[in-house]
Amino acid sequence: MRIKKTYIVLTFIFALCASFAFFSPGKNTKIIVPKGWPKPLYDFSKNPLTEEGFKLGSALFYDPILSHDNTISCASCHLPFTAFTHADHSLSHGIGGKIGTRNSTALMNLIWSPSFMWDGGVNNLEVQPINPLTNPLEMDSQLPELVLELNQSPKYRKMFYRAFNDSVITSQLLLKALAQFTSQLNTYNSKYDSIMRHEKNVAFTASEKNGYALFKKNCSSCHTEPLFTNYSFQNNGLPIDTFLMDYGRMKITQNSKDSLKFRVPTLRNIEFSAPYFHDGRVNKLKDVLEHYTTGIAVGPTVAESLKSKIELTKQEKKDLIAFLKTLTDKYFMYNSRFRYNYSEVAKD
Numbered sequence: 155m156r157i158k159k160t161y162i163v164l165t166f167i168f169a170l171c172a173s174f175a176f177f178s179p180g181k182n183t184k185i186i187v188p189k190g191w192p193k194p195l196y197d198f199s200k201n202p203l204t205e206e207g208f209k210l211g212s213a214l215f216y217d218p219i220l221s222h223d224n225t226i227s228c229a230s231c232h233l234p235f236t237a238f239t240h241a242d243h244s245l246s247h248g249i250g251g252k253i254g255t256r257n258s259t260a261l262m263n264l265i266w267s268p269s270f271m272w273d274g275g276v277n278n279l280e281v282q283p284i285n286p287l288t289n290p291l292e293m294d295s296q297l298p299e300l301v302l303e304l305n306q307s308p309k310y311r312k313m314f315y316r317a318f319n320d321s322v323i324t325s326q327l328l329l330k331a332l333a334q335f336t337s338q339l340n341t342y343n344s345k346y347d348s349i350m351r352h353e354k355n356v357a358f359t360a361s362e363k364n365g366y367a368l369f370k371k372n373c374s375s376c377h378t379e380p381l382f383t384n385y386s387f388q389n390n391g392l393p394i395d396t397f398l399m400d401y402g403r404m405k406i407t408q409n410s411k412d413s414l415k416f417r418v419p420t421l422r423n424i425e426f427s428a429p430y431f432h433d434g435r436v437n438k439l440k441d442v443l444e445h446y447t448t449g450i451a452v453g454p455t456v457a458e459s460l461k462s463k464i465e466l467t468k469q470e471k472k473d474l475i476a477f478l479k480t481l482t483d484k485y486f487m488y489n490s491r492f493r494y495n496y497s498e499v500a501k502d
Contacts, residue, residue, distance in 0.1 A: 183208065185265070188342045189351075191380055196265035196279050196337055201330045203337065207317040211335025213310075214328070216494035219303065221293040223249050228286070228332075231258040234492050237423035238262060238339060244434030248292040255291070255398055257434035260427045262341045262486070263420065268385055272416045272432045275406045279337060280329045297325045304328065341422055341486035342380075349480075350380070358480065365477025368470055372446075373421075375459045382421040382481065388457040389414040391450030395433050402432065413455050425482045439478060443471045 183203040187194065201207075214220060215228045231246050232238040238261035240246070246254035256272050270276040276285060286292045287300070304310045304323045315321040317331060348356040358366060369377075378384040387403045394400070394414060403412035416432045424430075429437045436442055447464050450456065466474065486492075 183338075185338070186340065186342070188347065188380065191342075192266060194265035195268055196333075198337075201280065201333055201337075203334055204317060206313070207331060207334035208338060210310075210313045210317045211331045211333065212492075212494065213313065214331055215335050219307075220287060220295060220300065221249050222295050225249050226293060228283070229494070231286075231292075232261050234489070235426070235487055236260075237341075237427040237487060239427050241426075241428060244429045246286075246292060248289070249294050252291045252294075254289070255400060256432050257429060259419065260423065261336055261339050262422060263381055264339065265337050266381055269417070273403050273406050274387060274417055280333045283329060283332050297328075301325050301328065339486075339492060341483040343485045344422065344483040345480040346477075347380075347483070359476065361473045361476040362480050363477075364470070365473035365475065366480075368466065368474045369477050372464050372466075372474075376418045376457065377421045383418045386418055387412065387415040388418055389453065389455040390416070390431075390446075391452065391456050391460050392431060392433075392435070392445070393449075393451045395435070398433060400433065411455060414453065415455060421478060422481045423483055423487065425479045426487065439475050440471065443474065447471075 183205060185194065185198075185203070215232075218224045218227045218230075220227060226247075226249055231240045233240060239258045243253075244257060246256065246258045248254060259270075259272065264270070264279055267279070268277065270279065270282040271285065276282045284297070287295050288297065301323055304314075310323060311321040314323050314327060314331070317334070318327050320327065345356065349358060376384055376386065376388055389402075392414070401413050403415040403417075404410065406412075424439065428439075429435070430439075430442050436445070443466065446460070447466050450460050450463075452461065
């Protein structure tokens with residue numbers, strides 16, 4: 155019996171090694187790259203991951219000290235149980251009840267992304283937090299004052315020393331610390347992933363299988379496997395919100411050809427990341443499909459793939475949603491490692 159159990163364990167380990175590639179970007183951490191996935195774009199050589207850095211980044215991510223009035227944290231808009239986005243409002247909320255102009259993006263698989271924000275205005279994971287930190291409608295902090303406040307904290311001076319061998323906190327180290335946490339928010343353990351890895355006793359239902367076929371026919375040109383985004387900017391046919399007047403990518407490029415184009419979001423964990431679209435205008439997946447089948451506002455910059463009408467029956471819509479739910483990775487969302495660890499921070 156003992157021999158049989160040993161054989162089963164070894165078989166599992168060999169299967170795991172065949173499905174994942176590992177590389178060590180730091181002295182005591184490993185990043186998993188699933189088989190068939192592209193190489194991460196984030197340059198770990200400039201910010202080698204360590205367990206101490208991860209704990210520091212996690213503490214900062216959940217600490218309202220980063221906001222001007224110490225009332226909101228990064229996690230206020232990026233909750234682990236909703237795929238690291240918010241769920242209770244369409245637009246980001248900031249200090250003093252201020253309301254932002256866009257829906258909070260879901261944070262996952264960021265090390266593969268060439269750009270960030272709905273308009274791609276940031277091209278580096280370490281720089282990305284500057285926008286919400288300093289935006290007057292969000293955290294409304296100024297980096298010099300924030301760094302001064304952190305340097306007055308014995309807890310954080312100790313944690314920064316453990317992570318970077320330097321107890322003098324700078325804005326650069328602050329941003330690197332946040333990246334130590336967010337770069338590890340990677341999701342690849344959904345039902346879909348298990349099936350792609352040919353794991354035993356896992357298979358699509360008939361509805362999910364049909365939904366997958368429909369997805370590949372109608373959605374995959376933009377939401378490309380395995381990351382379920384091609385990181386491009388597209389006009390998905392949404393009529394402009396006449397109050398927000400948000401023209402998306404054009405704000406960055408000043409090119410009219412980019413009018414109403416927004417970054418294609420990943421569909422991973424889409425079941426839990428509502429509300430949807432850049433302005434959070436719908437809350438249900440069926441309403442998303444309703445838009446793509448009956449609500450496209452055709453204009454000069456609308457995505458090429460949306461110029462031809464997408465036709466889906468009522469059952470096909472149900473099947474497509476059934477497939478999208480196979481992209482849910484509850485191990486990722488409920489992973490205690492990604493939550494705020496009170497006991498760990500208390501030790502410092």
